Every structure is written in structure tokens, then in C-alpha cells.
Amino acid sequence: xxxxxxxxxxxxxxxxxxxxxxxxxxxxxxxxxxxxxxxxxxxxxxxxxxxxxxxxxxxxxxxxxxxxxxxxxxxxxxxxxxxxxxxxxxxxxxxxxxxxxxxxxxxxxxxxxxxxxxxxxxxxxxxxxxxxxxxxxxxxxxxxxxxxxxxxxxxxxxxxxxxxxxxxxxxxxxxxxxxxxxxxxxxxxxxxxxxxxxxxxxxxxxxxxxxxxxxxxxxxxxxxxxxxxxxxxxxxxxxxxxxxxxxxxxxxxxxxxxxxxxxxxxxxxxxxxxxxxxxxxxxxxxxxxxxxxxxxxxxxxxxxxxxxxxxxxxxxxxxxxxxxxxxxxxxxxxxxxxxxxxxxxxxxxxxxxxxxxxxxxxxxxxxxxxxxxxxxxxxxxxxxxxxxxxxxxxxxxxxxxxxxxxxxxxxxxx
Amino acid sequence: xxxxxxxxxxxxxxxxxxxxxxxxxxxxxxxxxxxxxxxxxxxxxxxxxxxxxxxxxxxxxxxxxxxxxxxxxxxxxxxxxxxxxxxxxxxxxxxxxxxxxxxxxxxxxxxxxxxxxxxxxxxxxxxxxxxxxxxxxxxxxxxxxxxxxxxxxxxxxxxxxxxxxxxxxxxxxxxxxxxxxxxxxxxxxxxxxxxxxxxxxxxxxxxxxxxxxxxxxxxxxxxxxxxxxxxxxxxxxxxxxxxxxxxxxxxxxxxxxxxxxxxxxxxxxxxxxxxxxxxxxxxxxxxxxxxxxxxxxxxxxxxxxxxxxxxxxxx
Numbered sequence: 219x220x221x222x223x224x225x226x227x228x229x230x231x232x233x234x235x236x237x238x239x240x241x242x243x244x245x246x247x248x249x250x251x252x253x254x255x256x257x258x259x260x261x262x263x264x265x266x267x268x269x270x271x272x273x274x275x276x277x278x279x280x281x282x283x284x285x286x287x288x289x290x291x292x293x294x295x296x297x298x299x300x301x302x303x304x305x306x307x308x309x310x311x312x313x314x315x316x317x318x319x320x321x322x323x324x325x326x327x328x329x330x331x332x333x334x335x336x337x338x339x340x341x342x343x344x345x346x347x348x349x350x351x352x353x354x355x356x357x358x359x360x361x362x363x364x365x366x367x368x369x370x371x372x373x374x375x376x377x378x379x380x381x382x383x384x385x386x387x388x389x390x391x392x393x394x395x396x397x398x399x400x401x402x403x404x405x406x407x408x409x410x411x412x413x414x415x416x417x418x419x420x421x422x423x424x425x426x427x428x429x430x431x432x433x434x435x436x437x438x439x440x441x442x443x444x445x446x447x448x449x450x451x452x453x454x455x456x457x458x459x460x461x462x463x464x465x466x467x468x469x470x471x472x473x474x475x476x477x478x479x480x481x482x483x484x485x486x487x488x489x490x491x492x493x494x495x496x497x498x499x500x501x502x503x504x505x506x507x508x509x510x511x512x513x514x515x516x517x518x519x520x521x522x523x524x525x526x527x528x529x530x531x532x533x534x535x536x537x538x539x540x541x542x543x544x545x546x547x548x549x550x551x552x553x554x555x556x557x558x559x560x561x562x563x564x565x566x567x568x569x570x571x572x573x574x575x576x577x578x579x580x581x582x583x584x585x586x587x588x589x590x591x592x593x594x595x596x597x598x599x600x601x602x603x604x605x606x607x608x609x610x611x612x613x614x615x616x617x618x619x620x621x622x623x624x625x626x627x628x629x630x631x632x
Numbered sequence: 633x634x635x636x637x638x639x640x641x642x643x644x645x646x647x648x649x650x651x652x653x654x655x656x657x658x659x660x661x662x663x664x665x666x667x668x669x670x671x672x673x674x675x676x677x678x679x680x681x682x683x684x685x686x687x688x689x690x691x692x693x694x695x696x697x698x699x700x701x702x703x704x705x706x707x708x709x710x711x712x713x714x715x716x717x718x719x720x721x722x723x724x725x726x727x728x729x730x731x732x733x734x735x736x737x738x739x740x741x742x743x744x745x746x747x748x749x750x751x752x753x754x755x756x757x758x759x760x761x762x763x764x765x766x767x768x769x770x771x772x773x774x775x776x777x778x779x780x781x782x783x784x785x786x787x788x789x790x791x792x793x794x795x796x797x798x799x800x801x802x803x804x805x806x807x808x809x810x811x812x813x814x815x816x817x818x819x820x821x822x823x824x825x826x827x828x829x830x831x832x833x834x835x836x837x838x839x840x841x842x843x844x845x846x847x848x849x850x851x852x853x854x855x856x857x858x859x860x861x862x863x864x865x866x867x868x869x870x871x872x873x874x875x876x877x878x879x880x881x882x883x884x885x886x887x888x889x890x891x892x893x894x895x896x897x898x899x900x901x902x903x904x905x906x907x908x909x910x911x912x913x914x915x916x917x918x919x920x921x922x923x924x925x926x927x928x929x930x931x932x933x934x935x936x937x938x939x940x941x942x943x944x945x946x947x
Contacts, residue, residue, distance in 0.1 A: 286692060286909065289691065291694075292694060292695070311692065313692070314694055455799065456802075461780055462781055462782050597913075601715075603895075629713065630708070632688065
């Protein structure tokens with residue numbers, strides 16, 4: 219009796235010490251995802267007081283360079299790695315991240331809970347699912363209501379077709395002097411990303427065939443319409459993230475902007491807070507739906523605390539309350555479908571003149587099709603951008619530019 | 633015989649003694665940090681990049697997962713349509729636009745300071761040297777504001793005299809000049825300092841003798857200063873060639889990763905960086921690094937040849 223009591227006591231002590239054992243989980247992230255994590259941390263700490271989160275936040279480019287180096291050498295890897303949309307396909311093709319479809323994660327059961335296209339973005343060409351989506355960026359069409367009203371242009375006509383978009387632009391320019399768009403290149407960026415056929419990526423198809431070229435209608439149209447806008451003097455010729463860009467938002471010298479839904483938060487918080495109530499949003503022209511940003515969480519294969527890493531990722535991505543906290547903190551649009559049903563989504567957005575914009579974005583996200591990604595997308599993107607500039611700035615022939623781009627990409631995509 | 637016996641019975645010398653360590657090993661121990669650091673941070677990356685130049689390697693696949701491709705990476709870079717040539721052309725063009733004026737201005741300026749502004753030499757040099765030690769990010773942000781199309785000072789001044797706005801960082805033909813101006817501004821002071829120190833090494837006696845002979849200031853500059861400055865000019869030219877061929881910070885921050893409109897300011901170093909860290913094609917990037925090294929080596933040799941011709945054999 220006495221002996222068994224001692225045994226019980228001893229095992230209880232052991233169990234207690236095991237539970238109280240402190241774990242430190244390193245999480246590497248970039249702005250403004252780090253701010254979302256900080257906002258969610260109190261809830262996590264309440265649930266798991268013995269698991270301390272060590273947040274390592276670096277600037278966007280520094281973070282991804284550091285993660286690339288860590289994956290290359292297998293040294294200095296965090297337990298949880300945040301990945302932005304621009305890098306997720308590259309990281310998926312590498313072999314350094316856990317396949318979350320496998321045990322003990324078995325993430326397959328959760329896939330249907332997310333906005334469908336994000337799952338494709340985090341899946342490698344050999345069908346490994348390497349990261350859980352946390353936020354998405356539904357593509358949307360911002361316009362200045364005051365400028366359009368002054369010009370007498372109905373915003374819906376800008377949305378019908380690209381041709382009517384340009385016609386409307388001419389009217390806006392003539393009546394108000396405002397430019398239609400910041401740069402003609404953004405028209406190219408929307409057209410090559412939208413209305414893709416199944417199995418098509420932006421630059422390559424699912425069988426790695428190169429799509430860029432003078433015979434591809436999508437690229438010819440994208441280049442042609444961009445050129446038309448430039449020739450008609452409808453673009454302000456200013457790049458994104460420049461002082462001119464912010465200035466144009468403040469002064470209303472540019473009437474429309476294609477972007478992710480997150481631009482609303484940036485406009486409201488720092489770019490042009492004084493323009494509150496002047497902006498509205500609608501869907502992209504010709505019913506184009508596109509993904510414009512997004513973030514993911516992955517577990518490196520050489521991470522130390524994989525079990526806790528998975529618990530943390532589930533808490534960030536599958537918990538509705540976490541997703542809503544991130545949304546409220548910095549407008550990170552939830553990837554979790556259930557979180558998109560929160561009542562915050564049907565609330566009016568004062569900055570957009572009381573428009574129920576989030577419902578519109580939710581529908582846009584649901585209609586966005588998965589796009590096949592390729593590890594040479596960044597190579598193709600740079601070459602296509604350069605050739606487009608040659609067309610816009612130096613009057614290079616469009617067919618010639620596209621066949622030059624094709625030749626250059628084909629050499630690099632080995 | 634007796635000696636030999638004594639030798640045989642004398643106790644063996646201790647294997648380790650402090651005095652012996654001091655004499656024989658200590659120098660190696662004390663100089664070893666340099667060699668160890670050089671091996672890790674100097675020689676190893678050099679060897680590794682040469683190794684990678686012959687392989688196809690995506691760093692995300694981890695160490696060891698590389699594929700030998702022979703000369704393919706070099707063939708790719710040297711292919712007729714590749715961006716390597718475009719980037720190299722931009723680099724050389726921006727290098728010439730900034731490098732030649734640098735020396736054309738720095739040399740006479742140093743001469744003027746040396747001859748006529750002796751009292752103010754310290755403060756003048758400090759002012760000229762400031763851009764060189766200022767952070768590149770700060771400089772490019774300031775110049776970005778000067779060059780700004782709608783809000784910039786330059787276009788404001790142009791507007792005052794009735795000229796239209798110039799898109800300094802947007803028109804591919806103008807961008808190299810805009811970037812070169814910043815590079816010129818940043819390094820001209822450095823060259824002035826180099827030339828000043830060269831001038832100070834020239835003996836006053838020579839100038840005095842020339843003055844006695846009735847030489848004018850121009851004659852002194854042309855027949856005394858220039859020839860005696862040759863070693864310093866060679867040094868300054870070499871530094872400019874090496875520096876300009878590796879130009880990265882200024883165009884990268886001012887025009888972005890892609891080199892701005894039409895990639896007009898995409899230099900070789902930027903193209904290598906993009907290939908390695910954006911496209912994750914380490915082998916190709918390494919091959920291009922070696923080709924860039926070769927280009928710098930050839931240009932330096934040409935510089936050396938030009939300087940060692942006609943009378944400069946002592947250089």
C-alpha cells in the first residue's frame with residue numbers, strides 16, 4: 219500500500235515536471251505579419267503558458283534571404299517560418315520544409331477550410347503541401363468617386379471591358395485633368411494574371427511549357443492595351459511605392475488603382491488618411507479575379523520543436539479568433555473561410571464611404587482560381603517587365619518584344 | 633670519448649617548455665586568427681563559388697543537392713541574348729559617365745587646393761570627403777527626392793526657367809546619367825584626397841627650381857605635377873575601375889531591384905544578386921561573378937598597360 223502510494227506520488231511528480239517543462243518556440247516573420255502575431259500572442263500565452271514564443275522579425279527581403287540561407291545550410295532555422303506569397307512557390311520547390319499532408323500533421327483534413335486558391339499556392343509541383351495559409355490579398359479595383367463624378371463617368375463602365383476602361387479614362391483626362399492610372403504597366407499586370415485557363419500559370423503551364431510569346435493572345439493583348447493607354451497619355455508614369463505615388467493618392471491626380479484589398483489599410487493609416495470617404499472599390503475589369511498578396515506558415519524539416527510549431531500554426535490559421543485579431547490589427551484578410559463570415563465583414567468601411575467592401579472582397583477571393591506556379595516565374599517576370607518598358611518607352615514592336623522575351627526566358631528556364 | 637659519454641647520460645630535453653613555445657610556436661599562434669578568418673571568410677567562399685560556377689544549385693534544396701553542368705553556366709552568360717551582356721554594358725556606361733568626370737575634376741581641384749588653399753586644406757578636404765563616408769542609403773534617398781518628377785528640386789528649378797519636367801529616374805536614356813551623377817558626387821572627394829596626398833609627396837624643390845627658371849603655373853602643372861603624380865593616378869584609376877565595375881548600392885536603392893525603367897540601371901552586380909537571391913540560381917550567379925572578375929582583371933591590365941607606356945616604366 220505504502221509502496222504503491224510512493225509510486226503514484228513519484229509518477230505524479232514526474233508528470234508534473236514534464237508538463238511544467240518550458241519550451242521556447244522560435245517564429246521568424248516579416249512586417250506586418252509580425253504585428254499580427256504580437257496581437258495574437260496574449261491569447262496563445264493564456265492557453266500555453268509554458269510555451270514561450272520567440273519572435274524574430276526582419277524586413278521583407280532580409281527575412282526571405284535569411285530563410286533561404288538557413289534552408290541551404292540547415293543552420294539557424296526557426297521552428298515556424300513565415301513565407302510571403304512572392305517566395306512561397308520557390309520555397310515549395312525546395313526540399314527543406316515539412317510536407318504537412320503527412321503524419322503527424324495530416325493537414326489534408328483542413329484544406330477545405332481555406333479560400334481554395336491559397337492551397338494551390340502552397341503546393342509544390344510534385345504535390346507536397348508545405349505551408350498553411352494565414353492571410354490572402356483579393357485583387358480589387360480602387361477608384362476616386364469624387365474624380366469620376368466630376369468627369370461624369372459611371373464607375374461600372376470602367377469595369378465592363380478594358381476598351382471601355384480606356385474610353386472612360388479619356389473622358390476623365392479631358393474633364394478633370396486627372397490620369398486614369400499610375401502606370402500603363404499595371405494594366406499588363408492585371409491582364410496576364412486574370413482569366414487563365416485551368417492548368418495555366420502566368421508564364422508557364424502546368425507542364426512547364428513557356429507561354430510568353432508573340433502567339434499568346436493574353437500577352438499580346440496585355441502589351442497592346444498598355445501601349446494604348448501610354449499613347450493616349452492616360453498614365454501618370456509613376457511607379458508604385460514612390461513619393462509620387464503617395465502624392466497622387468493625396469491629391470487625386472490619378473483616378474484609379476488596381477491592388478490587393480490591403481491597400482485600403484495603407485491608404486487609411488499612412489498614405490492618404492485625408493482622403494477618407496472619397497474612395498470606392500469594385501471588381502477588376504472584365505470579371506478578372508486575381509490574388510494580390512498573402513502569407514503562409516511552414517515548418518522546416520530540421521526544426522527542433524515540430525510538435526509545438528504545428529500547434530502554433532494551427533492556432534494562427536485555424537482559430538477564428540486569431541484570424542479576426544489579425545484582421546483587426548492590420549487588415550490581414552483571413553484565409554480561413556469561417557473567419558470571413560464574422561460580423562466584421564458585413565460592417566461598412568468608413569474610409570470607403572461606408573461601402574460594404576469586405577463582402578465584395580470575400581466574393582472576389584472565392585472566385586479567384588488557383589494559378590500554377592513555376593520556379594522560373596521571377597526570371598520570366600523581370601524579362602517581361604523589361605520588354606514591356608521597351609515597348610512603352612522606346613516604341614519597340616510588340617511582337618518583336620514578346621519573341622525576344624520568349625527567347626531570353628527559354629534560355630534561363632533550365 | 634668522455635664528451636660523448638656525458639652526452640649520452642645527459643637528461644633528455646623536455647618535450648614542452650614555455651621558452652621553446654615562445655620561440656617556435658607563439659608567432660604562428662598569434663598570427664593564426666588572420667589565417668583562420670581568411671580561410672573561412674576569404675578562401676572558402678572563393679573556392680565554393682568556383683565550384684558552384686560549374687553546377688546547377690538551388691540553395692533551397694540544401695547542401696549537396698547540386699548537379700554538375702560543366703561550362704553550361706558560362707555558356708549561358710555569354711550567350712548572345714542574355715542579360716549578362718546588357719547588364720555589363722550598363723555597368724561600363726555608368727562607370728564611364730561617372731569615372732571620367734571624377735578624375736577630370738578631382739585632379740585640377742586637388743592642384744588648386746594644394747597650390748592656393750593651403751590654409752584651408754584641412755576643412756576643404758573634410759567637406760569634399762563627407763559624401764564618401766556618408767551612408768549610401770541616406771544619399772540615395774536624398775537624391776531620390778532631388779530627382780523626383782513632380783516634387784523634386786531639380787524639376788522645380790527647371791520649371792522656374794520655363795523647361796518641362798524631366799523624368800530623371802524613369803526614361804531609360806536618362807537614368808544612367810542620373811545614377812552616374814550620384815556616383816560622381818560620392819567619389820570625387822575621395823579622388824581629391826588621393827591626389828592631394830600624391831601632391832604632398834612631390835618635393836617643393838622641384839617647384840622652386842621651376843619658378844627660378846620662370847615656369848608658369850600651367851607649365852608647372854603640365855611638366856612637373858602630372859608626370860610625378862603618375863603612380864597616384866594609376867592607383868586612383870585602378871580603384872575607380874574596380875569600384876565602378878562592382879557598382880551596386882546607388883542604382884539598387886534608387887531604381888529598385890530590377891534597375892528601374894527598362895532595367896536601364898541594372899548593373900552586373902545587381903544582376904548577379906538578383907540571379908542568386910531572387911531567382912535562386914546560385915551556379916549561374918557564381919559563373920557571372922567569375923566573368924565579372926575577369927572583366928575587371930582585363931580592364932585593370934589595360935589600365936596598367938596604358939600607364940606603363942611612354943616613360944612610365946617605373947610604375
